[in-house]
Amino acid sequence: xxxxxxxxxxxxxxxxxxxxxxxxxxxxxxxxxALERQGDTLEARDVIVVAQKIVxxxxxxAVRLADVVPGERARELAAATGKDPxxxxxxxxxxxxxxxxxxxxxxxxxRNGYVYANAGIDQSNVxxxxxxxxxxxxxxxxxSAARLRAGLAARYGVELAxxxxxxxxxxxxxxxxxxxxxxxxxxxxxxxxxxxxxxxxPLEITEIAVADELAAAxxxxxGQADEATPVVVIRGARYxxxxxxxxALIRPIEQDLFR
Amino acid sequence: xxxxxxxxxxxxxxxxxxxxxxxxxxxxxxxxxALERQGDTLEARDVIVVAQKIVxxxxxxAVRLADVVPGERARELAAATGKDPxxxxxxxxxxxxxxxxxxxxxxxxxRNGYVYANAGIDQSNVxxxxxxxxxxxxxxxxxSAARLRAGLAARYGVELAxxxxxxxxxxxxxxxxxxxxxxxxxxxxxxxxxxxxxxxxPLEITEIAVADELAAAxxxxxGQADEATPVVVIRGARYxxxxxxxxALIRPIEQDLFR
Numbered sequence: 001x002x003x004x005x006x007x008x009x010x011x012x013x014x015x016x017x018x019x020x021x022x023x024x025x026x027x028x029x030x031x032x033x034a035l036e037r038q039g040d041t042l043e044a045r046d047v048i049v050v051a052q053k054i055v056x057x058x059x060x061x062a063v064r065l066a067d068v069v070p071g072e073r074a075r076e077l078a079a080a081t082g083k084d085p086x087x088x089x090x091x092x093x094x095x096x097x098x099x100x101x102x103x104x105x106x107x108x109x110x111r112n113g114y115v116y117a118n119a120g121i122d123q124s125n126v127x128x129x130x131x132x133x134x135x136x137x138x139x140x141x142x143x144s145a146a147r148l149r150a151g152l153a154a155r156y157g158v159e160l161a162x163x164x165x166x167x168x169x170x171x172x173x174x175x176x177x178x179x180x181x182x183x184x185x186x187x188x189x190x191x192x193x194x195x196x197x198x199x200x201x202p203l204e205i206t207e208i209a210v211a212d213e214l215a216a217a218x219x220x221x222x223g224q225a226d227e228a229t230p231v232v233v234i235r236g237a238r239y240x241x242x243x244x245x246x247x248a249l250i251r252p253i254e255q256d257l258f259r
Numbered sequence: 260x261x262x263x264x265x266x267x268x269x270x271x272x273x274x275x276x277x278x279x280x281x282x283x284x285x286x287x288x289x290x291x292x293a294l295e296r297q298g299d300t301l302e303a304r305d306v307i308v309v310a311q312k313i314v315x316x317x318x319x320x321a322v323r324l325a326d327v328v329p330g331e332r333a334r335e336l337a338a339a340t341g342k343d344p345x346x347x348x349x350x351x352x353x354x355x356x357x358x359x360x361x362x363x364x365x366x367x368x369x370r371n372g373y374v375y376a377n378a379g380i381d382q383s384n385v386x387x388x389x390x391x392x393x394x395x396x397x398x399x400x401x402x403s404a405a406r407l408r409a410g411l412a413a414r415y416g417v418e419l420a421x422x423x424x425x426x427x428x429x430x431x432x433x434x435x436x437x438x439x440x441x442x443x444x445x446x447x448x449x450x451x452x453x454x455x456x457x458x459x460x461p462l463e464i465t466e467i468a469v470a471d472e473l474a475a476a477x478x479x480x481x482g483q484a485d486e487a488t489p490v491v492v493i494r495g496a497r498y499x500x501x502x503x504x505x506x507a508l509i510r511p512i513e514q515d516l517f518r
Contacts, residue, residue: 009272010480100516107516115431167467171430171517172374174510175448175468177475179432189434208426209434210479216436217476220469220497221269238479251433257359257366258430258517 010236013040014221014229021053021230023060028151031231040233044158047237048148049218051230052166052181053122055144056135063090065132081106087121090134095119099259110137113250114181117169138164141182142245149184161185161239163246165215165222171258178219180211183246186239188212209249210239269495272299273480273488280312280489282319287410290490299492303417306496307407308477310489311425311440312381314403315394322349324391340365346380349393354378358518369396372509373440376428397423400441401504408443420444420498422505424474424481430517437478439470442505445498447471468508469498 015034021027027050035041042048056062070078070085074092078085081101088106091098095108099115108119120137138144141164149162164182169175180188188211218232253259274293280286286309294300301307315321329337329344333351337344340360347365350357354367358374367378379396397403400423408421423441428434439447447470477491512518 009270010476011268011270012476013268102516105516170468170510172510172515173438173468173471173508175466175471175508177468177471207434209429209432209436212432212434212436213475213479216472217269217271217479220472220476223497238482249432249434251429251431256431257361257364 008236010217010234012217012221012232012234015040015231015233016229018054018230021057023057023062025058027054027058027148028155031148031152032155034231042152042156042158042160042233043235045160045235045237045239045241046158047161047163047186047214047234047239048152049163049165049178049215049222049232049234050145050148051222052120052137052141052164053135054230055138055141055148055164055182059138059144061136061138062133063136065134068134077101077106087118087123087134090121090136091119094121094136097259109253112137112141112181113247114168114179120166120168120181137166137181142184142247143182145182145184146245153185159185159241161237161241163211163215163218165219167219178212178215178217178222180209180215180246180249183211185241185243186211187242187244187248188246189248190240211246211249214239267495269476269493271476271480271491271493274299274490274492275488277313277489280316282316282321284317286313286317286407287414290407290411291414293490294492301411301415301417301419301492302494304419304494304496304498304500305417306420306422306445306473306493306498307411308422308424308437308474308481308491308493309404309407310481311379311396311400311423312394313489314397314400314407314423314441318397318403320395320397321392322395324393327393336360336365346377346382346393349380349395350378353380353395356518368512371396371399371440372506373427373438379425379427379440396425396440401443401506402441404441404443405504412444418444418500420496420500422470422474422477424478426478437471437474437476437481439468439474439505439508442470444500444502445470446501446503446507447505448507449499470505470508473498 065086068086070089074089078088097109100107110119122135145162162184165178167176190208190210324345327345329348333348337347356368359366369378381394404421421443424437426435449469
């Protein structure tokens with residue numbers, strides 16, 4: 001920023017016909033193969049945005065609901081919300097805090113800090129076996145992003161950033177948007193503290209959720225139902241390279257005005 | 260969607276060296292001049308994203324704080340929050356509901372429905388006269404978007420969509436991201452109700468905040484302090500043309516779990 005010269009455009013493209021991901025799949029290899037099929041490659045400072053669903057699947061985070069035994073608290077909460085007690089059991093296991101419960105609504109703080117409907121557990125798009133499955137978030141999305149970044153950077157010989165994104169709802173707005181669950185290689189939250197505005201007055205807006213804005217942009221190309229495009233490459237993004245992760249995006253509990 | 264063929268990339272570019280906007284300025288003319296300077300034009304189905312700040316300025320929504328006389332409720336709320344009583348007075352005038360108040364925090368429901376810190380009132384980047392000014396949101400951002408769309412569509416002879424965007428904070432995440440305050444020519448909230456997932460199971464995620472994702476993507480190119488790029492053109496966006504506006508993005512009060 002501060003650069004008033006001609007800025008390059010931002011360009012986003014999806015990897016087409018991405019295969020269905022199975023537990024244990026090597027996402028770096030799948031991404032490289034998809035890039036090669038469409039005659040693309042990765043360039044320095046590209047941001048590769050990977051949908052949480054395929055990260056979770058490759059890491060074996062799908063759970064067959066028939067194998068889940070709900071405990072007492074899960075059964076109570078399921079009765080109160082009208083939800084499947086097995087899903088509620090998984091929500092409780094994955095979360096540290098139930099933020100809101102209502103009929104058909106269960107908003108929880110995931111143990112990694114995100115506040116999410118059902119702690120981010122997804123019941124759609126899991127298995128073709130006719131069985132009911134749920135897909136949990138990755139154990140550690142930042143670690144997942146870091147592994148992908150290391151693998152892609154090694155294969156392509158350039159510095160890259162990776163975002164693991166997901167679609168999340170918002171309390172006062174309808175519809176989901178993409179957010180960054182995990183990042184590697186970039187400053188996810190960019191501070192502008194001390195930057196003056198055009199007339200020298202200190203800015204009131206001090207931090208930009210760069211990774212969330214890029215996650216939302218990529219989400220626009222991914223669609224929601226169609227898993228054929230779970231990877232999007234962003235070229236021309238304005239980000240600061242960094243070894244930090246996405247935890248900076250999570251508001252500390254003590255600043256939560258809406259518990 | 261449903262289109263499994265090769266998808267075009269999404270491309271975003273900013274209008275460079277945009278002039279400082281004054282009350283009464285014709286934004287359509289300024290946008291056209293900026294496009295011409297850089298040898299660009301608008302194409303059918305482009306989405307033109309315009310920062311709320313320049314819309315508000317062109318509509319004369321800047322208020323000199325010296326002219327604001329705080330009422331009793333504003334003075335009380337200012338004392339409780341440590342905020343400038345004149346800003347609090349403007350927040351009260353612009354909002355229907357105070358959602359949260361704490362030291363240095365005042366979250367309000369704007370009369371157009373958005374829940375926002377300070378009801379969206381901005382104290383930065385307003386006037387070079389050394390005076391303290393505040394900038395209110397447009398009276399009706401959807402109407403502003405509709406006027407811009409009509410003017411640009413007439414000038415370029417193509418169907419377009421317009422988004423008026425702004426940066427907003429989130430309750431559980433740090434940093435601001437772009438959101439759509441007003442839209443014209445597009446379905447802001449795209450329903451996927453009834454769309455099956457890849458295995459035929461109805462999706463749980465049923466609505467996508469398309470306009471917010473595009474607003475966030477454009478915001479990434481705008482920067483925050485630097486008003487030189489308050490207009491971004493998005494080419495290749497997947498949206499449904501529509502005569503509806505952005506009110507669909509606002510969660511009805513009766514669904515608000517966090518009042």
